[in-house]
Amino acid sequence: MGYLTILILLFIKSSFAVTDGEFDGDSHPHVGLLIFDVDGAPAWRCSGTLLSSTVMLTAGHCTSGATGGRVWFENNEAEIRADGYPFSGETSVEFDSIHTSPDYNPEAFFLNDLGIVILSTPVILAEYATLPNADALNALAKRRGKKNQTFTAVGYGLQKINPVFVEANLNRMFATPRLIQINSPGFTGNFSMLLSNNHSTGGTCFGDSGGPNFMGDSNVVGGVTSFGINGNCAGTGGVYRMDRAHDIEWINLTFLAP
Numbered sequence: 729m730g731y732l733t734i735l736i737l738l739f740i741k742s743s744f745a746v747t748d749g750e751f752d753g754d755s756h757p758h759v760g761l762l763i764f765d766v767d768g769a770p771a772w773r774c775s776g777t778l779l780s781s782t783v784m785l786t787a788g789h790c791t792s793g794a795t796g797g798r799v800w801f802e803n804n805e806a807e808i809r810a811d812g813y814p815f816s817g818e819t820s821v822e823f824d825s826i827h828t829s830p831d832y833n834p835e836a837f838f839l840n841d842l843g844i845v846i847l848s849t850p851v852i853l854a855e856y857a858t859l860p861n862a863d864a865l866n867a868l869a870k871r872r873g874k875k876n877q878t879f880t881a882v883g884y885g886l887q888k889i890n891p892v893f894v895e896a897n898l899n900r901m902f903a904t905p906r907l908i909q910i911n912s913p914g915f916t917g918n919f920s921m922l923l924s925n926n927h928s929t930g931g932t933c934f935g936d937s938g939g940p941n942f943m944g945d946s947n948v949v950g951g952v953t954s955f956g957i958n959g960n961c962a963g964t965g966g967v968y969r970m971d972r973a974h975d976i977e978w979i980n981l982t983f984l985a986p
Contacts, residue, residue: 764794770814775883775939781850786938791843824848841968862973869911883939
């Protein structure tokens with residue numbers, strides 16, 4: 729095990745929601761709240777993004793070990809709770825199958841943190857999220873003023889956290905974090921990037937794993953929320969990049985091909 733892996737394992741925690749964000753409303757109807765079951769009982773929640781009417785993109789540490797589940801697309805807490813969260817309800821859609829990247833390693837989840845959920849019933853929308861082209865994010869590493877490159881993080885979960893106070897709800901929220909680090913040989917490698925997480929830009933925290941980080945204000949998923957550096961969800965948030973050629977090929981050929 730190399731120094732990089734040891735360093736990451738010491739500090740990284742799987743990340744789960746949007747902090748200091750704004751209510752999403754109907755801006756991203758293809759982003760849903762996923763509840764994963766283990767042996768028939770709800771075990772954890774994540775966020776995910778529809779790539780088609782039945783294919784949802786999320787994180788590998790969300791899908792790994794799950795045996796079932798369901799998703800909601802409501803954008804406010806009252807509707808979700810009224811429909812029986814975290815159990816099935818009138819507006820929930822059950823999973824048909826759950827898939828984790830064949831390269832996923834639970835001992836170092838951040839290296840290939842990718843999962844796919846297939847829904848049992850199609851969710852028909854006017855448009856869905858799309859994947860980036862292979863290596864599309866590499867150009868950001870060479871661009872001057874990287875801090876001016878923004879993403880749109882969307883998800884459900886904790887709004888604030890500190891040692892004595894936690895603020896949580898089940899609203900779909902969004903934030904606009906900025907790029908901090910990418911293609912760094914000392915930390916992020918070529919598999920992830922760090923985005924800002926502060927009061928000015930917002931960021932991600934517990935409750936948002938697997939949620940999309942759209943490139944700018946586009947519908948292109950630059951990466952999925954993957955990890956945090958500390959338990960207070962402050963400073964930066966880790967995002968697993970979706971412009972890796974082997975991931976794009978796996979998703980397109982296995983799940984999106986006609």
